[in-house]
Amino acid sequence: MNAINRNELQALSRAVLEIDVNNHPGVMSHVIGLFSRRTYNVEGILCLPVGDGACSRIWLLVNEDQRLPQMIRQAEKLEDVIAIRRHNADHAVFSELEAFFRP
Amino acid sequence: MTETLTGAQIAIRLLERQGVRTVAGIPGGAILPIYDALGQSALIHHVLARHEQGAGFMAQGMARASGQPAVCLASSGPGATNLLTAIADAKLDSIPLVAITGQVPKAMIGTDAFQEVDTYGLSIPITKHNFLVTSAEELLDVIPRAFGIAASGRPGPVLVDIPKDVQTQAIEVADWPAPGARELPPAADAWAISEAAAMINGAKRPILYLGGGVVHAGASSVAVDLAEKANLPTVMTLMALGAMPVDHRLSLGMLGMHGARCTNLALDECDLLIAVGARFDDRATGKVAAFCPQARIIHIDIDAAELDKIKTAHVGIAADVHEALVRLLPLVSENDRKAWVDRTDALKRDFPQHMPDLDQPLSHFGLIRTVAACLDDEAIIATDVGQHQMWVAQGYPLRRPRQWLTSGGLGTMGFGVPAAIGAALAEPQRTVVCFTGDGSILMNIQELVTAAEENVNVKIVLMDNASLGLVHQQQTLFYGERLFASQFKATPDFVKVAQGFGIAAVDLDTAANPCAALMDAIARPGPCLIHASIDVEQKVFPMVPPGAANHEMIGN
Numbered sequence: 001m002n003a004i005n006r007n008e009l010q011a012l013s014r015a016v017l018e019i020d021v022n023n024h025p026g027v028m029s030h031v032i033g034l035f036s037r038r039t040y041n042v043e044g045i046l047c048l049p050v051g052d053g054a055c056s057r058i059w060l061l062v063n064e065d066q067r068l069p070q071m072i073r074q075a076e077k078l079e080d081v082i083a084i085r086r087h088n089a090d091h092a093v094f095s096e097l098e099a100f101f102r103p
Numbered sequence: 104m105t106e107t108l109t110g111a112q113i114a115i116r117l118l119e120r121q122g123v124r125t126v127a128g129i130p131g132g133a134i135l136p137i138y139d140a141l142g143q144s145a146l147i148h149h150v151l152a153r154h155e156q157g158a159g160f161m162a163q164g165m166a167r168a169s170g171q172p173a174v175c176l177a178s179s180g181p182g183a184t185n186l187l188t189a190i191a192d193a194k195l196d197s198i199p200l201v202a203i204t205g206q207v208p209k210a211m212i213g214t215d216a217f218q219e220v221d222t223y224g225l226s227i228p229i230t231k232h233n234f235l236v237t238s239a240e241e242l243l244d245v246i247p248r249a250f251g252i253a254a255s256g257r258p259g260p261v262l263v264d265i266p267k268d269v270q271t272q273a274i275e276v277a278d279w280p281a282p283g284a285r286e287l288p289p290a291a292d293a294w295a296i297s298e299a300a301a302m303i304n305g306a307k308r309p310i311l312y313l314g315g316g317v318v319h320a321g322a323s324s325v326a327v328d329l330a331e332k333a334n335l336p337t338v339m340t341l342m343a344l345g346a347m348p349v350d351h352r353l354s355l356g357m358l359g360m361h362g363a364r365c366t367n368l369a370l371d372e373c374d375l376l377i378a379v380g381a382r383f384d385d386r387a388t389g390k391v392a393a394f395c396p397q398a399r400i401i402h403i404d405i406d407a408a409e410l411d412k413i414k415t416a417h418v419g420i421a422a423d424v425h426e427a428l429v430r431l432l433p434l435v436s437e438n439d440r441k442a443w444v445d446r447t448d449a450l451k452r453d454f455p456q457h458m459p460d461l462d463q464p465l466s467h468f469g470l471i472r473t474v475a476a477c478l479d480d481e482a483i484i485a486t487d488v489g490q491h492q493m494w495v496a497q498g499y500p501l502r503r504p505r506q507w508l509t510s511g512g513l514g515t516m517g518f519g520v521p522a523a524i525g526a527a528l529a530e531p532q533r534t535v536v537c538f539t540g541d542g543s544i545l546m547n548i549q550e551l552v553t554a555a556e557e558n559v560n561v562k563i564v565l566m567d568n569a570s571l572g573l574v575h576q577q578q579t580l581f582y583g584e585r586l587f588a589s590q591f592k593a594t595p596d597f598v599k600v601a602q603g604f605g606i607a608a609v610d611l612d613t614a615a616n617p618c619a620a621l622m623d624a625i626a627r628p629g630p631c632l633i634h635a636s637i638d639v640e641q642k643v644f645p646m647v648p649p650g651a652a653n654h655e656m657i658g659n
Contacts (some may be wrong), residue, residue, distance in 0.1 A: 010579045026223060026235065033227050073408035079252060 011047040014043065014089035015064045019075065023049050023056040027080045031058060034074050040067060044094050055082065059093050105277045110239035111136035111270040112143075114203070117246040119146045121282045123174050125528050127152050127161035131178025133218060134205025136270035138176075150528060150557060153549035155182050159189020160547065162527020163198050166485055167508045168533075170321070172199035172253040173525070179205045180218030183264075184225065188515060191229040193260040195512025196342060197319060199253035200260035201246075202226075209237065222264045231259030239272040243280050250283030257406040258319055278576040285422045288405060291422030291430060299377075299401045299418045300434035303333055306375035307442045310395075311335040312358070315342025315511065316380020316404060322425035323347070323504040326379060329432050334440040336376065338366055340387050341496055342511045343380070348502035355447060356456065359387035360647045361493045364454035367645075367653040369447050370395050378402045380424045383413035384512070393652030403427045424539060439473040453459040456497050457644065457659045464617045467491070467566060467637050473618060474536060474564055477625045483526045484536045487519030487543030490572035493643040495538045517546030520563060524550060527559035534560055534625065541567040541594065548600065554630040555605035563601075563632045564623050568639040569594045576642050580657070581649075590639070601632035611635040 021027045028047060035042050044061030062068065075081055108116070115139055118126070127150040130138040141149055152158035155177040165173035177186045183204040193200040207216040223235040232252050234245045242265070249261040303309055311330050317323055323346040328339045328351050337347050338358040347354050355366040367389075370376070378399040381387070388394040391413055402409070402416035403424050411421035420427055460466035464473040471494060484499055485508040486492040492509060501507050508526055512519040523537035544565055554561055568575075574589040601608035607624070612632060613621035624631045644658025 013153070026227075026233075029224065030227055037228055070408065070412055077408055 013064045015062055015068060016087040016089060016091040017060040017062060017072070018085040018087060019058040019060065020050070021056050021058055022082070023053055024079065024080070027056070028058065029079050030080060031075060034071060034078075035062070038067065038071070038090040040065075040071060046093065046097070061089070061094050064089075104586070107273055108276050109136065109140070109271055109273050110265065111140040112244055113239060113242045113274075114246060114265065114270070115140040115144050115147070116279070117242065118174060119144060120279060121149060121247070121250050122171075124572060125150060125165060126174040126176055127158040128176025129153075129155050129158055129178070129182060130176075130395065131182045131205065131218070132177035132265050133207055133472060134176060134203075134265075134270070136267060137203070137205065146310050150524075150553065152521070152553055154547065155185035156189050156517065157378050157547050157550040157553065159186045159200075159202065160192070160518055160521035161525035161528065161550075162202075163189060163199055163486065163518075164508060164522035164527075165529040165622060166193075166198050166200055167522065168505055168526035169529045170319070170505065172250050172258075173473045173529070174201045174203065176203050176314045177205070178218065179207055179222065180220045181436045182218075183222040184220060186494035187225060187229060190226060190260045190262065192510055192513040192515045192518065194231065195227050196510065197258045197315060198260065199258040201249050201253055202260060202262045204264050206235070206266040207263045209266045210268070212266065219403055222262070225293055226262045229260070230262045233262040233264070233454070235264045236266070236269050239269055239274045242269070243276070245450070247280045247283035251286060252283075254283070254285040256286075256288060257316070276316055284433050287426070288421070288423055289328050291403075291420050295418050295420045296300050296427065296430050297434060299420065300398060300431055301405075302375055302401055303335070303377065303420060304436050304438070308373045308446075309333070309335050309375040309377060310355070310370060310373040310398075311337040312340075312376055312378045312381050313337060313343040313474065314340045314379065314381025316424050317343055318380075318504045318545065320380060320405070320423055320425040321504075322380070325425060325428040325432060327351070329428055329435060332432065333435045333438050334444050336369060338362070338370065340381055340384065340511070341509060345501040345506045346494060348500075350500055350502070353444075355451070357496055359389065359653065361497065361645065362653075363497070363642050363647050364656060364659065365447070365450040367647070367656060368454060369423050369450050372446070372656050373398045376400050378404075378416075378600050379428065380404060382409045388413065389647045389653035389655075393654070425527065455589075458498055462620065465611060465635055465637070467494050467641055468498045470566065470635055470637070471495055471538070471563065473621055475500055478536065480506065482506070483523070483530065483533050485509065485519050485523040485526060485535060485537040487537070487539040488514045488516045488641050489540045489543055490568075490576065490641070491538050491540045491566040516543040519543060519548045520554070520561075522605040523561045523563070524557065527561050528557065531560065534562065536625070537561060537563045539565050540572060541565065541569060541591070541597070542571045544597070545595075551601060551604035551606055551630075551632070552623050558629050560628055563630070565597055565632060565634045566637045567597065567634060568637050568641075570639050572639065573643070580642070580646070597632065597634050603652065606630040607630060608632040636655060
């Protein structure tokens with residue numbers, strides 16, 4: 001991922017995106033590429049298959065900046081993205097993982 | 104009836120069922136099974152390009168002229184990388200394209216095999232969607248879907264990468280899928296349509312702003328109906344030229360960086376901007392904060408992500424623009440809007456596009472107008488990229504949607520000749536003119552021999568100033584006249600080059616009667632290169648300096 005930039009330093013807070021996708025090689029690259037090619041840093045990524053494995057769920061922790069609504073609209077256009085939900089940064093999915101990320 | 108077919112045969116059969124009758128491409132090791140099957144097809148004509156980028160732009164020419172998805176083929180590795188520019192160009196101009204590439208066998212992917220490149224990874228950011236096919240069975244789903252995706256919503260390029268072992272894998276096929284087709288998006292929101300109608304009815308100084316989406320949606324005629332009913336002065340983007348005839352009484356022509364002064368001045372005064380299938384590109388808006396400073400905005404686009412991307416719309420409608428305009432039309436009241444139409448007429452009279460030396464067939468505008476005088480509106484006008492492109496956009500009387508084929512978003516030099524060949528293949532009854540420059544034509548000059556081989560009715564008008572004209576212009580205006588790397592020290596004899604490639608050529612510089620020579624060249628069927636030297640000091644004016652507001656344009 002890219003180094004933090006000025007836009008992101010100015011970010012007031014973070015957001016959590018919950019993205020339902022078709023599960024096949026390349027989907028993660030499609031989704032993450034939308035962010036990286038706009039130098040929009042993704043702080044956290046979590047992805048696992050759901051149910052029978054035909055679909056996966058990607059959780060992203062991102063800085064909230066003014067480009068986030070446009071990012072969500074661009075992601076919604078991807079063929080393999082089924083749905084996107086936006087949560088606040090205090091969502092449990094990342095905070096419960098903190099134990100694995102102690103320095 | 105069940106048939107046993109290879110992946111390659113399935114791919115070709117699916118193209119046939121899709122209605123594809125012409126494809127352009129170049130074979131190579133990793134796509135030879137598909138070429139073997141293609142060679143057996145009685146329905147599909149294969150055009151052998153001389154560079155994969157040429158094949159990509161031929162497919163684009165077919166798609167732009169017909170509105171239907173078109174197909175190009177390339178092998179793995181360099182074949183695929185050579186296609187990328189044409190694919191990126193299709194993405195930025197929303198052109199429906201299906202690119203099929205061969206790939207090394209699945210077991211060799213990731214081993215740095217001969218002619219292996221990560222085509223899937225390379226094409227992610229420049230396609231609408233892409234596929235790496237892993238079984239022959241999958242082709243039955245992927246190929247119709249590729250056509251459906253390319254044509255639906257906002258059109259765009261789709262790449263299908265097929266490993267060689269998938270092409271040779273034989274399977275039993277019992278049922279064929281339905282061909283992929285354009286799917287219509289949900290209907291426009293009724294409240295937003297009525298709100299938009301109320302805004303138009305209440306506006307004193309509205310302007311209709313048409314973009315390429317109007318052409319893609321087949322909505323040109325209803326857009327003109329709307330403009331006429333409510334007397335909306337109308338501006339067009341580079342991509343929309345021809346959506347409304349540029350000599351229509353309500354047309355203000357092209358807006359933006361090289362728009363006429365009257366066009367940009369009218370936009371400064373408007374109180375309502377009705378953007379239809381347009382995306383507020385920086386070349387159209389100039390400095391965004393100063394674009395239409397007094398205007399409320401209605402934005403209609405099939406791509407919801409375009410709404411509020413650059414300018415926040417007061418009413419945003421994500422819908423097929425044809426459907427939205429058809430529903431908007433009856434709600435908009437007739438209005439002669441005399442004061443505003445009089446005002447825009449006065450601007451057109453006082454600040455018109457300046458076109459000097461129109462009666463000189465060897466001046467840049469004179470040449471363009473003389474070509475136009477030889478043709479009717481049935482002709483297709485393609486361009487390359489540079490000064491000649493902007494002069495044709497400013498000066499050619501474009502009157503029909505899909506009459507005008509130009510590389511707008513990506514601005515790709517080398518687009519013109521292969522795109523014109525593709526257009527002539529798709530619409531053989533039309534004369535296709537390609538305006539080009541000496542810089543642009545050299546970027547895909549090898550396709551002249553393809554034009555000769557296919558005997559397409561393409562007239563290439565080469566405006567030769569022995570320089571990269573727009574670079575020369577910017578260095579002259581904005582870089583202290585420090586001309587560097589913009590003038591060619593050695594220039595080819597283009598007439599001999601064309602003749603060497605096997606097509607007719609005429610040099611207007613040495614013709615006793617340039618007008619007659621031009622008319623004769625255009626009237627003669629088959630490909631022809633028409634060479635004319637132009638003055639390197641001529642500029643594309645007016646011009647909005649990079650980063651400036653549209654009203655700060657320079658030159659007249």
